[in-house]
Structures are given as C-alpha cells and as structure tokens.
Amino acid sequence: MTTIVEIQGTDPLMSAVYALRREVFVIEQGIPEELEVDENDNVAGHLAALSDGHVIGTLRIVRHERTAKIGRMAVSAHSRKKGIGKELMEFAAAAASRDGAQEIILAAQFTAREFYRRLGYIEEGAVFDDAGIPHVMMRKKLRS
Incomplete structure (x- = not known):
C-alpha cells in the first residue's frame, strides 16, 4: 500500500527524496548533478509516496500567488506503471x-x-530544452 505525505525541506525524509531524485534524474537521465537541487527546494512543499516506509515517488510544489508549479516529479524504476505518479499528481492538485x-x-x-x-x-508554447531534455509547459485550471 502506498501512502502520500506532505513534507518540508527540513523533514528527515528529504534525504530519501533527494536520493530518489538523484537516481532518476542524474543517474537514469544524465542531468548534471548541480542542476538537480536548486533554491526552490527550500521554499517548496514536497510530496513523498511511501511504500513500507521507503520513498518510491516524489514531487515538489512551489507556490506563486494563485499558481502552483509542480516539478521534480520522480517515481522509482521498480514502482513505475503502478499509478504512483497519478496518485502524486492528484494529491498535489488537491x-x-x-x-x-x-x-x-x-x-x-x-x-x-x-x-x-x-x-x-x-x-x-513551444518545446524547449531544460538540462538537455526537451520539455513543454503545461497548465491545468483548478476548480474553485
């Protein structure tokens, strides 16, 4: 069973969040390590998907007035295609x-x-490069 928790940058679980992000972004995708952690990690709210006490998924939410920006969404290789990403995104939207x-x-x-x-x-908008990987901006309106 998976549990999703909200944590801040000072939470003890952040070391496991950073380890997962490093595994996915730096090791699997080849993103330079110095780009993976940035100043937004200190101000963001973070979500951690836990299974048996282990972090198997994560994302961060940076708030700008009435807009929330989701980033650094990662799910461990052995936990993919099981709905963890969808659960994280739905939790983040709520x-x-x-x-x-x-x-x-x-x-x-x-x-x-x-x-x-x-x-x-x-x-x-147009496709753009971020850390050597093609990206596109996406938006979703939330219900009031």
Missing part, C-alpha cells in the same frame, strides 16, 4: 486547491506529456 491555487503549471518532459494530458493538463 493540496494546491486547498491552499488557494487556481491553476497548476509544470514543465513536462516531452516524452511524458501524454501522462499529463490524461490528468487534464494542456500544452502551452
């Missing part, structure tokens, strides 16, 4: 809405855009 956000934006890796489309996100 949390953002609860906290007063009217919309969510995200920079989707181009290969993941269909995943986000199925969750109601709409592509905006």
